[in-house]
Amino acid sequence: MTYSHRLATREDLPAIVDIYNAAILEKASTCDLEPVSVASREAWFDDSRPDHRPIWVGYEADRPQTVTGYLTFDPFLNGRPGYDVTADVAVYLHPDHRSRGQGTYLLGEAVAHAPKLEVRTLATTIFAANEASLRLFSSHGFQEWGRLPGVADLGGGVIHDVVFVGRPVGDTAQ
Template sequence: MTYQHRLATREDLPAIVDIYNSVIPERSATCDLEPVTVASREAWFAESDPQRHPIWVGHESGRPEVVTGYVSLEPFLNGRRGYDVTADLALYLHPEHRGSGQGAYLLSQAVARASALGFRTIATTIFASNERSLRLFRSHGFREWGRLPAVADLDGRAEDVVFVGLPLGGSSREQGGSGLG
């Protein structure tokens, strides 16, 4: 299957929320224990900025209206200005599109464009038990920068969180550039 991407629109938010909610029962990719609502994600979406903190949706070639995953570059550590050179990456896939190459595609596209958005580093956290995600990120050059033992509780199961990061090649914000689109 061939995937493409585009900038997310407000009309994509229900599909984005559905994809995010699909991982909650699995207890493998988020510490949210209850489904989120579209209304609860409105502010998150409104704060995204295609020129700085974009959200991109994946779709099958020729079907841009069917959202099959999403990736976002978000403010790092509560958006404190000193961290503006680092993006917190989030990547979620529709269950029917996991293991099909879409995750690798979306991750490679985000990494390829992050420097032009002004980032020097991309970082994220992944549950230590989520070997599939850890392999994906490692295959794109991310390295383990730390491990936080038992910081999450998923229905009584203590979970370690692995902090991974990727330094990017030297582009700066001043060099401009737009998003993936």
């Protein structure tokens, strides 16, 4: 399957929320505990900027209006100005489009595009049990920068260690 991507539009927000809510219910890739609403994600969407903190949606190359995943370049840590050169990158895929190359495609595009956003470092946190995501990010040059044991408690006995990964991009890449 061939994937492509484009900037997300407000019309994509329901599909983005559906994909994210599927991840919440799986308890394998986010610390949100309850499904979110489109209304609750509008401010987050409005804070994205195509020139610095875009949200991309992935789609099958021949179906550009069908969102099959998304990638964000979110502010790092607290969003303080000194961290503007670093983006917290996140990839979420529709369950039917996992392990089909979409994550590899989106993350590869993000690494290549990050310098155009004035980003020098990409970083993210991944649950240690999420081996597929750890492999994905490792395959794009992300290295483990730290491990936080037992810091995520999703209830019902689901406790995760969190792995902090990152990589420089552009001229700062090694």
